[in-house]
Structures are given as structure tokens and as C-alpha cells.
Amino acid sequence: MKYVNRMEDIHTDGESAITLGKFDGFHRGHQKLLKKLQDEKAEGCLSVVFTFDIPPKAYIGGTPPRMLLTWQEKCGLAERFGADWLVACPFTDEIRNMEAARFVEEILVKRLHVRQLAAGEDFRFGYQRGGDVNLLGELSRKYGYHLWVVEKERDHGQVISSTLIREELSGGNMERVNELLGYDFCVTGEIVHGARLGRTIGMPTINLIPGPEKLLPPNGVYVTSVEIEGRLYQGVTNIGYKPTVSGEHICGVETYLLHAGGDLYGKMARVMIHTFVRPEQKFESVEALTRQMNRDARYAEQYFLTRQR
Numbered sequence: 001m002k003y004v005n006r007m008e009d010i011h012t013d014g015e016s017a018i019t020l021g022k023f024d025g026f027h028r029g030h031q032k033l034l035k036k037l038q039d040e041k042a043e044g045c046l047s048v049v050f051t052f053d054i055p056p057k058a059y060i061g062g063t064p065p066r067m068l069l070t071w072q073e074k075c076g077l078a079e080r081f082g083a084d085w086l087v088a089c090p091f092t093d094e095i096r097n098m099e100a101a102r103f104v105e106e107i108l109v110k111r112l113h114v115r116q117l118a119a120g121e122d123f124r125f126g127y128q129r130g131g132d133v134n135l136l137g138e139l140s141r142k143y144g145y146h147l148w149v150v151e152k153e154r155d156h157g158q159v160i161s162s163t164l165i166r167e168e169l170s171g172g173n174m175e176r177v178n179e180l181l182g183y184d185f186c187v188t189g190e191i192v193h194g195a196r197l198g199r200t201i202g203m204p205t206i207n208l209i210p211g212p213e214k215l216l217p218p219n220g221v222y223v224t225s226v227e228i229e230g231r232l233y234q235g236v237t238n239i240g241y242k243p244t245v246s247g248e249h250i251c252g253v254e255t256y257l258l259h260a261g262g263d264l265y266g267k268m269a270r271v272m273i274h275t276f277v278r279p280e281q282k283f284e285s286v287e288a289l290t291r292q293m294n295r296d297a298r299y300a301e302q303y304f305l306t307r308q309r
Helices: 028-040 056-061 071-080 100-109 133-143 162-170 174-181 286-308
Strands: 002-004 016-020 046-052 085-089 114-120 146-150 186-190 205-208 220-228 231-240 252-257 268-279
Touching (some): 028 114, 071 085, 100 133, 133 146, 174 268, 231 286
Antiparallel strands (some): 186 268, 220 231
């Protein structure tokens, strides 16, 4: 899959089938859009997921974006769901002030040679959100592309949206989050050195430090699975500031792998979060922490045994 994030690179040689949206989370509603393209895509068309490099609201409001997915994670999911290209269009002042009809002509038609287009029924775009699927329909007759307007995906009567998933994530409701996403919420990154306390108590851990843009569930302990170089491990993960160990001020994702060994530093890991175990807490001693970590490990082992039945 090709990832494009510079305006000069947004150009295809042939025709494309495009789906438009924010795609934060790449949840089941987003997957529905891309599946429509995959099912209907004309022979020879590139499958293109088109979004912006930062959410327009974050750009306009001047606030740093907090996202369900990092760009690395979004790229991996776009490829997993069958996209040929992921376009992260720079949200410059020129793009921000571009009228909707001109955006279609300049970006979708002239640069990406759109032949087929899929958008959600409430999709809005262009200057002051002046464009919608009705305009896309009108312009389809002018430029000769085919438009599919895709209905919202629902779960138990609720419309699946990034906002709903954020709300469930903030409550630590990981089973519901994963149900809405259609895959397990994950944190991806390079394994880095931590305080090495785990080694001294016979429970070595791996550490990831997510970027500040990554939304995380509440601090606490979770049952997780970890993928490292194609191998899957069962684990228990602490998200937070490790209050028992002094000097730690960076929020990290620290995982004890239940049945693993060897040097994993520098490798890439994907930590998939399944269920909440307990809040983060401060212990009176390292010994008390060790006893609790052993209880957490037994809880996780039972969790995985139950899932296998």
C-alpha cells in the first residue's frame, strides 16, 4: 500500500475509486465504505482512502489532535482492509478555504482521476462544510464518476461513530470499544527500555511510549494480546505512570508477557487491549506490587482459557 501525505504526491496515473472521510478509528462504519468500493471497484482502478493529515476542527481550533489511531496504525489498517493508497491531504489554508465544487475538480478529478466515489450519507466537505452528498451527486453527472452514498453502520440501534467509541474508551469499556471497531483496540510502537523493575522480581516487561496524539483508555491494568514479529503472546498491561516506582513521569504501556522470553528491545509490538482488570494503584512496597502482579497474571490466564471454550 502507498501512503501519501504531500500535496505534490497526490496524483495518480490511472483512474481511482475513492472513499472520503476522517477515518479516525477505522471502525465498522469506515470499513463499510471501503468494502463498498472493493465490491464495486472497476477493473484497473486504484482503491484510495482519502482523509486529511489533521482533523479540520483541530486545525481551526488550534488544539493538538487526540486520535484513536496514530498514522502508523491507520496505515496498517487501511492496508489490512484492502486500500491501495492512503492519502493524508495536508489541511493547508488553501485547502481550508477551497469551495467544495473546486475541491472535487482540483483534487478528486484532476489529481486522482476519480471514476468511483463512496461517501457516508452525512459527509460534509469544502469551505465552511458547504459540500455534501447532494453536491457530489450533481458533480458526478458533470465529471462522469459513479457515486455511492453509504448508510451509517449501526450496532444495537446506535450509529457507530468515532465520537461514540471515544466515549466508551474513556470509560474503559474495552469489550464495547472492540465491538464497535470490529477489531481489538491497539497501541503500536517500538519496545523501549523501562525501569527494569520487572526483571528484579522475576516478571520482565516490555514498554511502549505512545505519542501524545494517541488516545488511551483510563490508567489501569488490562488483559492484552501482543503481536511481535508475527508471533502472538498473551499479556497483562499497565497503562499509566507507574506510581510505585519513583521518577516515572511519562505515561507508558507496560506489558508482562505470560509465556515469553528473550531480548525484545527495539522490536515493533502491537498491544491489543481486551478487557479492564483494575485501576492503577500505588503499593506500599515492591513485594506488595509483586503479589498483585501475580494475581493479575492468573486473572489473565483464566480470561484466555475462558475465551478458548
